[in-house]
Amino acid sequence: MGFKHKDILGLQELTAGEIDLLLNTAENLKEINSREIKKVPTLRGKTIVNLFFEPSTRTRTSFELAAKRLSADTINISASTSAVQKGETLSDTARNIEAMKPDIIVMRHSISGAHHYLAKRVSYSVINAGDGAHEHPSQALLDMLTMREKFGRLAGLKVAIIGDITHSRVARSNIYGLTKMGAKVFLAGPPTMMPQGVERLGDVTVCRTIQEAVDGADVVMMLRIQLERQGKTLMPTQREYSRYFGLNRELLKLAKPEVMVMHPGPMNRGVEICSDVADGPNSYIMQQVENGVAVRMSMLYHVSGGELPTE
Amino acid sequence: MNTEGTIILDGAGIKRALTRIAHEILENNKGMKELVLVGIRTGGVYLASELASRLDEIEGGMIPVGSVDITLYRDDIKGHSKHLPVGKTDIPFSVEGKKVVLVDDVLYTGRTIRAAMDALMDHGRAQCIQLAVLIDRGHRELPIRADFVGRNVPTSLKENILVRFDSDNHPVEVVLQKN
Numbered sequence: 001m002g003f004k005h006k007d008i009l010g011l012q013e014l015t016a017g018e019i020d021l022l023l024n025t026a027e028n029l030k031e032i033n034s035r036e037i038k039k040v041p042t043l044r045g046k047t048i049v050n051l052f053f054e055p056s057t058r059t060r061t062s063f064e065l066a067a068k069r070l071s072a073d074t075i076n077i078s079a080s081t082s083a084v085q086k087g088e089t090l091s092d093t094a095r096n097i098e099a100m101k102p103d104i105i106v107m108r109h110s111i112s113g114a115h116h117y118l119a120k121r122v123s124y125s126v127i128n129a130g131d132g133a134h135e136h137p138s139q140a141l142l143d144m145l146t147m148r149e150k151f152g153r154l155a156g157l158k159v160a161i162i163g164d165i166t167h168s169r170v171a172r173s174n175i176y177g178l179t180k181m182g183a184k185v186f187l188a189g190p191p192t193m194m195p196q197g198v199e200r201l202g203d204v205t206v207c208r209t210i211q212e213a214v215d216g217a218d219v220v221m222m223l224r225i226q227l228e229r230q231g232k233t234l235m236p237t238q239r240e241y242s243r244y245f246g247l248n249r250e251l252l253k254l255a256k257p258e259v260m261v262m263h264p265g266p267m268n269r270g271v272e273i274c275s276d277v278a279d280g281p282n283s284y285i286m287q288q289v290e291n292g293v294a295v296r297m298s299m300l301y302h303v304s305g306g307e308l309p310t311e
Numbered sequence: 312m313n314t315e316g317t318i319i320l321d322g323a324g325i326k327r328a329l330t331r332i333a334h335e336i337l338e339n340n341k342g343m344k345e346l347v348l349v350g351i352r353t354g355g356v357y358l359a360s361e362l363a364s365r366l367d368e369i370e371g372g373m374i375p376v377g378s379v380d381i382t383l384y385r386d387d388i389k390g391h392s393k394h395l396p397v398g399k400t401d402i403p404f405s406v407e408g409k410k411v412v413l414v415d416d417v418l419y420t421g422r423t424i425r426a427a428m429d430a431l432m433d434h435g436r437a438q439c440i441q442l443a444v445l446i447d448r449g450h451r452e453l454p455i456r457a458d459f460v461g462r463n464v465p466t467s468l469k470e471n472i473l474v475r476f477d478s479d480n481h482p483v484e485v486v487l488q489k490n
Contacts, residue, residue: 021396028380028399037433040383070383301397 003302007119007126010135011176019177023145026291026298032069033293043072043304046103051093052129053079053109058265058289059129059138063106066296072103090114091121098122104303107131112169125303133167139264140173142295144181146288147219150260155182160213160255162245163223163272164193164234170264171223175201188213189223189245192234210245217255221262222247222273238271248274252282260284316473316488320462325445325482328461329358332443333365335459340410345438347375347409351427352398354416357480358445362414377402379413384426400430407435412459416474418444421455446485448472 003021011019032040048067052060060076067074077097079085084093090109097105104125107115112132119126130136148154159178165171165187178185179202187198188207198206207213214220225241235241252259261273261282269275278285320328340346343366350359356378363376380398413427428440443459448466464487466472471488 025397028397029383031400032383035434040433041429042383298397 003305005303007115007128008137008299008303009115009119009126009128011137011140011173011180012135014137014177014180016180016182019141019144019181022141022295022298022302023148025301026141026145026294027149029297029301030291030294032297033290038069039071040069041071042301043067043070046072046304047101048072048074048104048106048300049097049102050074050076050129051097051105051107052077053084053107053114054130056108056129058292059108062289062292063127063129063138063296063300066293066300067104069293070297070300072300090118094118094122098124104300127299127303130169132169133172134169135173135176136169136264137173137177138292138296138299139170140177141299142288142292143170143174143221143262143264144177145291145295146262146284147183147260149287149291150258150284151218154178157183157218158186158216159183159219159221160186160188160207160210160217161221161223162188162210162213162247164225165189165198165223166193166195167226168223172201174221175204179203186213186217190235190241210247210251211254214247214251215254217259219260219262220247220252220255221264224264224266225268225272227268238268242271246270246272246274247277249276249280252277258282262288265289316486318484319464319472319487320446320485322483325461325485328445329361329482330365332459332461333362333369336362336412336441336443337366337370339441339458343370343372343374345408345410346412347377347404347406348412348414349377349379349402349406349427349431351413351415351423352378352380354474354476355414357476358416358443358474358482359414360480361482362412362443375404377404377406379427379430381423381426381430384429386422386426402434405435406431406437408438410439410441411437412441412443414443416445417472418442418447418455418457418460419450419472421451421453424455425453445474445482446472 050060064074102124106127106129108129109131112134115126115128115131128137161171185204186207187204188210259282263285348359350356359376363374367373378401380400382395382397441458444457445461447460447463469490473486475483477483
């Protein structure tokens with residue numbers, strides 16, 4: 001079955017079959033990253049623009065490497081050095097880039113839905129590298145690939161997602177993706193960080209304590225406390241947060257012995273995750289980063305082969 | 312799958328052809344030293360493992376067998392045409408300095424072979440690359456020829472050649488279909 005989208009805006013829009021296709025392709029592309037010559041000619045002559053309105057090291061580097069390993073040409077534009085600083089609107093920036101005939105634009109933007117707005121207005125493909133508190137599809141896909149590699153399946157896994165669900169696009173994309181693939185998702189976090197009606201996103205269980213979520217879990221995914229997004233009101237102190245919702249070795253004993261600990265990075269060591277867990281034998285955080293390149297190669301490959309919408 | 316068509320090579324015929332190709336490979340390369348087989352997905356991979364067991368019977372010793380998926384090296388990925396699923400390339404040995412025999416089921420335009428050679432070269436510099444195919448049906452669009460051929464079958468562009476494999480991936484028959 002083929003991939004029929006011009007854009008990848010989020011996992012909400014994708015079917016289980018399409019997610020499966022993206023993961024299968026990523027799995028087969030992974031081999032390229034361990035070759036001596038880490039390059040295939042597939043997207044030769046394509047131009048990919050990385051447009052980042054928010055700071056990012058991992059995601060941007062990973063997307064850029066993915067594009068380069070498929071032989072595409074890449075340019076990076078970050079908001080701090082672009083005309084956005086001079087007050088240009090998103091739609092003007094997009095139209096100016098369009099005039100230079102790119103094939104794919106990979107964008108990160110602080111406003112939820114910015115990608116949907118853009119995708120409707122431009123002819124090139126748009127890939128969401130994170131929009132506000134909405135979705136971060138490449139992160140959820142790489143998380144799912146890492147889980148599938150270890151367990152051979154996603155269906156039936158108990159996945160605990162812990163932290164600031166309200167502000168987390170990683171959580172949202174994972175909820176959409178994992179529930180579509182048949183995993184059981186359990187959420188835990190301070191009530192101030194748990195959005196009302198989160199059950200409507202998919203078949204998820206909201207837990208009152210972290211213990212309840214971690215109990216018997218196959219995967220424990222810790223979310224970054226986004227210190228830059230926090231008002232003072234959501235948590236009293238970092239120390240208190242760490243005491244009630246931080247992951248430590250003691251707490252991890254409640255999970256299955258072969259539990260995977262995941263974190264989308266960058267970590268606040270000692271806040272949401274203790275160093276001995278982050279660097280421990282159950283940690284898959286580096287595998288997540290490694291799989292990120294393969295997953296993004298898969299997204300770029302399928303988007304550039306997707307069908308254009310009929311006018 | 313279309314079951315109609317003429318059988319141009321049956322199971323016994325395929326076996327004989329593969330045995331002859333195995334002997335020719337050994338004769339041309341003066342034994343199995345530095346020799347490796349790389350099958351092109353998917354039919355070529357099955358045939359490569361058949362050839363490997365033939366070489367084992369004749370000379371004694373298993374030779375390294377790899378597989379290559381050419382999807383990423385195709386020359387017909389254009390614009391927004393639909394992309395094919397990507398298969399796994401698995402070459403668990405270094406091709407550096409090796410004599411590589413590429414194996415495919417049907418040789419047609421030669422474009423698949425071009426793609427497979429490019430893929431192989433990205434894995435290292437082989438001493439030489441040779442080509443073994445079960446069927447050569449003609450209509451080349453590139454200057455490529457096979458070193459070892461099971462059977463030459465003149466075809467028209469409207470015809471289709473299908474190599475069938477059983478559930479254990481052993482070749483069963485070669486069928487000529489008319490469209």
